[in-house]
Amino acid sequence: MTWSDILRNAWDAIRNHKLRSMLTALGILIGIAAVVLTVGLGQGAQQKVSNQLAALGGNLLIVSPGSSTTGGVRGGFGSASTLTTADATALSATAAAPNIKAVAPVLSSTSESLVNGTTNWTTSVVGTTPSWLSVRGRTLSSGHFITAAEQASGAAVTVLASDTATELFGRRDPVGQSVTINSVSYEVVGVLTSAGSDSTTNLDDQAIVPLSTAAQRIIGGSTRNSVATIYIKATSQSKLSGAYQEATAILDYRHGITATGTADFSITTQQSVLTATSSVDSTLTTLLIGVAALSLIVGGIGVMNIMLVSVKERTREIGLRKALGGTPMVIRRQFLSEASMLGLTGGLLGVAVGVGGAKILPHFISNPIAISLPAIGIAIGTAIVIGVGFGVYPAARAAQLSPIDALRSE
Amino acid sequence: MASAGVAASLGVGTPSLGLPVIELDGVRKVYGNGQLEVEALKGITLSIAQGEYVAIMGPSGSGKSTLMHILGCLDVPTAGSYHLAGEDVSTMDEIDLAEARNRRIGFVFQQFNLLPSMTALRNVELPLSYAAMSRDKRRLLAQEALDRVGLGDRMNHKPGEMSGGQQQRVAVARALASNPALLLADEPTGNLDSTATDDVLALFHELHQQGRTVVLITHEADVAARAARVIRIRDGLVASDEVAAEVAR
Numbered sequence: 001m002t003w004s005d006i007l008r009n010a011w012d013a014i015r016n017h018k019l020r021s022m023l024t025a026l027g028i029l030i031g032i033a034a035v036v037l038t039v040g041l042g043q044g045a046q047q048k049v050s051n052q053l054a055a056l057g058g059n060l061l062i063v064s065p066g067s068s069t070t071g072g073v074r075g076g077f078g079s080a081s082t083l084t085t086a087d088a089t090a091l092s093a094t095a096a097a098p099n100i101k102a103v104a105p106v107l108s109s110t111s112e113s114l115v116n117g118t119t120n121w122t123t124s125v126v127g128t129t130p131s132w133l134s135v136r137g138r139t140l141s142s143g144h145f146i147t148a149a150e151q152a153s154g155a156a157v158t159v160l161a162s163d164t165a166t167e168l169f170g171r172r173d174p175v176g177q178s179v180t181i182n183s184v185s186y187e188v189v190g191v192l193t194s195a196g197s198d199s200t201t202n203l204d205d206q207a208i209v210p211l212s213t214a215a216q217r218i219i220g221g222s223t224r225n226s227v228a229t230i231y232i233k234a235t236s237q238s239k240l241s242g243a244y245q246e247a248t249a250i251l252d253y254r255h256g257i258t259a260t261g262t263a264d265f266s267i268t269t270q271q272s273v274l275t276a277t278s279s280v281d282s283t284l285t286t287l288l289i290g291v292a293a294l295s296l297i298v299g300g301i302g303v304m305n306i307m308l309v310s311v312k313e314r315t316r317e318i319g320l321r322k323a324l325g326g327t328p329m330v331i332r333r334q335f336l337s338e339a340s341m342l343g344l345t346g347g348l349l350g351v352a353v354g355v356g357g358a359k360i361l362p363h364f365i366s367n368p369i370a371i372s373l374p375a376i377g378i379a380i381g382t383a384i385v386i387g388v389g390f391g392v393y394p395a396a397r398a399a400q401l402s403p404i405d406a407l408r409s410e
Numbered sequence: 411m412a413s414a415g416v417a418a419s420l421g422v423g424t425p426s427l428g429l430p431v432i433e434l435d436g437v438r439k440v441y442g443n444g445q446l447e448v449e450a451l452k453g454i455t456l457s458i459a460q461g462e463y464v465a466i467m468g469p470s471g472s473g474k475s476t477l478m479h480i481l482g483c484l485d486v487p488t489a490g491s492y493h494l495a496g497e498d499v500s501t502m503d504e505i506d507l508a509e510a511r512n513r514r515i516g517f518v519f520q521q522f523n524l525l526p527s528m529t530a531l532r533n534v535e536l537p538l539s540y541a542a543m544s545r546d547k548r549r550l551l552a553q554e555a556l557d558r559v560g561l562g563d564r565m566n567h568k569p570g571e572m573s574g575g576q577q578q579r580v581a582v583a584r585a586l587a588s589n590p591a592l593l594l595a596d597e598p599t600g601n602l603d604s605t606a607t608d609d610v611l612a613l614f615h616e617l618h619q620q621g622r623t624v625v626l627i628t629h630e631a632d633v634a635a636r637a638a639r640v641i642r643i644r645d646g647l648v649a650s651d652e653v654a655a656e657v658a659r
Contacts, residue, residue, distance in 0.1 A: 001539050001540050001542065002539075002542065005539050012527060012528075016527045316523065317525060320519075320523045320525070321536070321540075322508065323482070323484060323511060323517050324511065324512065324517070324536055324537040324540060324584075325508050325509065325511050325512020325513070325537055325540035325541065326508060326540050327504070327505050327508040327509070327540075328504060328505070328508075329505075330540065403484050404479050404484050404485060407484075407519070407523070
């Protein structure tokens with residue numbers, strides 16, 4: 001008996017019990033659809049993270065001030081601002097750090113009231129240098145960014161992020177207008193293009209001022225050359241670890257650090273921050289895939305159940321086929337083909353439902369769902385494997401039937 | 411007896427006239443083991459030649475069914491030998507037995523045993539499909555067999571759309587299609603009314619006339635009376651083996 005005969009027989013047997021076959025395939029369908037959707041959710045989340053990385057300016061290192069040791073007492077991380085503008089200048093020296101492309105020291109105040117006439121808006125004010133724009137991978141929708149001259153002179157100018165601009169000026173172009181921060185009037189020289197939000201902050205709600213201006217007029221304090229954070233952009237993604245080592249070496253040297261454990265600063269990557277937040281997503285995804293896998297096993301048990309019923313019901317047919325020359329191997333193949341065809345049918349329908357869901361669901365939930373061709377291939381393969389796997393036992397039962405007993409059965 | 415010319419025209423697989431198709435020598439069959447042993451056949455020796463029309467009779471419990479299973483290669487004897495068309499089948503394994511059934515034996519059952527979801531044509535093709543025959547050749551042989559039993563015009567009907575007699579004719583066509591050495595019918599008229607019984611027995615007679623070897627297992631005397639030779643089985647032994655003085659009809 002050729003494979004095409006066997007497959008034709010299997011298809012006939014499935015068609016002879018349409019409702020039963022559909023219900024059995026439904027079990028596989030649900031499992032496969034769930035796998036396609038959850039893998040899609042996981043991949044969608046990952047794509048979202050990598051898109052965010054790109055949007056934020058990938059290749060980014062973030063230097064934060066760490067603990068300081070004063071008179072033998074170690075303070076906690078962030079207890080003192082140990083980073084200075086001089087550190088930033090040293091880091092941007094290309095001779096010592098060829099893997100570092102640009103450096104942007106930042107001072108920020110998280111809640112400052114910005115006033116435009118009768119409208120006011122509380123947001124964070126960031127003081128930084130002209131290189132910030134390229135380091136953070138941002139662009140301007142109008143005007144210009146803080147210039148070196150404005151930074152050098154401590155000019156009262158500001159660049160607004162898009163949401164902040166809308167809150168204060170509505171639809172009008174704010175460039176050339178002025179806002180008041182801390183009773184000082186600042187000229188708006190530019191507006192940033194929208195960048196969405198990263199996991200913790202709205203990137204479109206802030207006001208940028210020159211670092212010198214922020215130090216003098218907004219943050220104040222005694223040490224006016226200290227900075228809160230230094231952003232470092234590596235020349236490329238692959239140079240990130242080189243840049244990390246260079247930055248560490250330079251800062252260790254400047255801060256007189258010898259043992260690594262006592263560093264008064266810490267360097268993190270943008271990626272590590274986002275990975276931490278997306279690991280929550282991936283835990284959930286793993287859980288969902290586990291549930292989907294369970295439902296596939298349940299579906300497989302359904303296939304096995306129906307195949308056992310089918311073997312029982314068709315005992316006479318099996319006896320006849322054996323009497324007419326069907327070897328145990330051919331009988332086994334026939335039932336295995338039936339089971340795998342049930343699995344395949346469920347798998348194909350499941351992929352259809354999964355892909356449909358991946359197209360429709362994102363309209364109702366906030367998460368993107370990716371459609372992954374390898375995942376679809378694996379899902380269909382899994383469906384067939386489940387059909388065969390759970391068909392082995394029923395098929396073996398059919399193959400082992402004695403033709404005499406089988407022919408006698410009612 | 412059929413003429414040699416008819417036998418030759420039947421083509422492949424048909425041994426020359428007069429050679430034994432079935433040769434049983436001291437066949438015993440024991441079921442169970444230890445204290446529950448039942449000896450269904452106690453030493454049967456018989457020979458059936460090519461072209462014979464034989465009825466095997468016996469009351470229930472006589473070992474008639476066991477003999478039929480062994481003749482049909484559905485089971486192997488515990489002791490003794492069985493040569494089917496010259497081939498020793500008494501020591502074959504399951505796979506070789508399946509092949510022997512496929513090539514050498516055409517079964518006709520009491521309950522027809524047609525697959526209800528398939529057309530008559532596909533039912534007749536079934537044993538041919540196990541013989542790894544091409545689809546075209548299979549179709550041709552099945553059509554020929556259905557023509558021979560007079561159902562050429564009902565090939566695409568399903569068993570449910572046919573009368574009992576017609577269904578049994580389809581089953582006979584299925585048994586004939588692979589041109590086996592032996593046509594083995596187990597109570598073929600048991601589920602048929604008298605008209606259909608006559609119909610099917612006439613068909614067997616006709617096949618016998620054409621040189622087919624037909625072995626018919628029955629408990630009905632008037633059915634057995636149609637055969638040229640009647641073998642009676644009692645208590646696992648051949649009780650009588652006689653050639654009928656005249657072929658009834």
